[in-house]
Amino acid sequence: MTTLDVPTRGFTGDIDRPRGGALAALVRHSVALARRSLIKTLRTPEALIDVTVQPVIFLLLFTYLFGGAIGAGDRGAYLQFLLPGLLAQSLALGGIALGQNLNADIEKGVFDRFRSLPVARSAPLVGAVSADIVRYLTVCVFMLGFGTLMGFRVETGFVPTVAAVALSIGFGLCFCWISVWVGMLVRTPGAVQGVMFLLIFPLSFGSNVFVQTSTLPGWLQAFVSVNPITPLVSTIRGLLIGGPVAHNLTVTLAWMAGLLVVFVPLALRAYARRA
């Protein structure tokens, strides 16, 4: 090792006062930590399989294998119906990796360092969640792009499509807090996946993603009608292939707010307790 002099104290101004106040500091630190997550994502493109290849496989599988049977022979019409639903399912599944990554970070001790820095407790989580925007955008691009190749056609216009993508990303950002919370509670990344599958599969299959609700038995219709995935799917369908949107959009936004109100504090508390 060289014997280079290490310069003295680098802080300027009041050491105890974060630059620009607490909120500005939270934003600044979250951006720095989101950047970290993005660098990691770009370094390991295989970690994007769940938001690229996997949704496409579902699309192919349901369109060509089940589509004929479910759609009474009209695969094209079924694809129009299916794609907005599968988009919603992929968003929910896309949040699992976040919980797994955070779980791994904590196990490795990376978060200990962050916690020993003068950074808002929530910044590491907010930063990681923010970086997930890229993953949800990727889901949208892959679903719509590949769907278009398969024959899917947007029947509304540019603005409703952008709105559908924006809503999708927004929902993904709210829903993933469940995964963050689970990631703080369980021991291993594998367990995060197990718990989240257990939650997401009933929500995505017990909804209007794959079939018309009217074909279901009454008790199942009751579940579908209170499932948050249902209004989300209805809204995205309305925005992409036409139909009324206002009511379902309101319900979806209410669900998103509800998810944040419940799971952000739960996740932050579990994070504070962990390690």
Next chain:
Amino acid sequence: MSDLVVRAEGLRKRFGKTQALDGVDLAMRRGTVLGVLGPNGAGKTTAVRVLATLLRPDEGRAEVAGIDVLKEPARVRRRIGLTGQYASVDEDLTGTQNLVLIGRLLDLTTRDAKKRAAELLEWFDLTEAAGRMAKTYSGGMRRRLDLAASLVGHPEVIFLDEPTTGLDPAKREDMWGVVRTQVTQGSSVLLTTQYLEEADALADEIVVINHGKVIAHDTPDGLKRRVGGLTLSVRPADPAKVPDTLRVLDAVAAPGTSASAETAAGARPGAVSVPVTSDLALDEAVPALRRAGVEVIDFGLHLPSLDEVFHALTEGTPAPAASTKENELV
């Protein structure tokens, strides 16, 4: 203003059935190195985590850099650097990116953060590896990067939790050099270790922790004197000569100590041992034993091992020198 830069009183922390900290008092003077020595599971890491604001104790209070760790953790975090037991660098980030991230989180501007990262990378001999992902680093390089990360903010107090565990001896001495440099630059360093040798090489004072309790706090020399810096061990051929041997060896004992017959299981049964200040004691002991007519079948002079330190501290006779030291802390 107190010159104690770390001060903890009565720290207790329980994890389920394990009492990790059972009333720990610590004190570290500004500009010094405090070595916290103890076996695995003694509570060293828990103590460091409490001081570094990562963990709230069940009881007790602690101040770092004169600031209450429990009441104003954010202010403490601006003044400390922590290197945990396991290298907690981000493997998917390059060396530079790791350090720049820390700098940004410490509110350095991007330019300053990059400058600081480059300085530290050079200082730690990592300039060539600066653009490589940390996962490609060797164990020693990761450790260095990890240590560099804790120094980005020029911390007043540096916590190093077993910084050299798993390093080969040459790398270990490099690390010691880093610690010494930090102290000359005005930082205070609290480091935990399992190695007596390491604490001896670096620490101005040593705290020994076992089962969540401080069992000694002393200078390295003081500690060694207490556990017998050198021990002279003599085994008379005739067990009946043990009292004579004791009398002879008492005469060469280090000040404040006396010879004792080793009866404890695992020791040398039938032998008599005595702490001595130097090997000059041999010059006195050998003729004296001859004069006393003690026939010797085993005779040895040895340094205490860490095992012996713990043995002496946990089961040996209470040492007055240390208890006064401990009282000073309260």
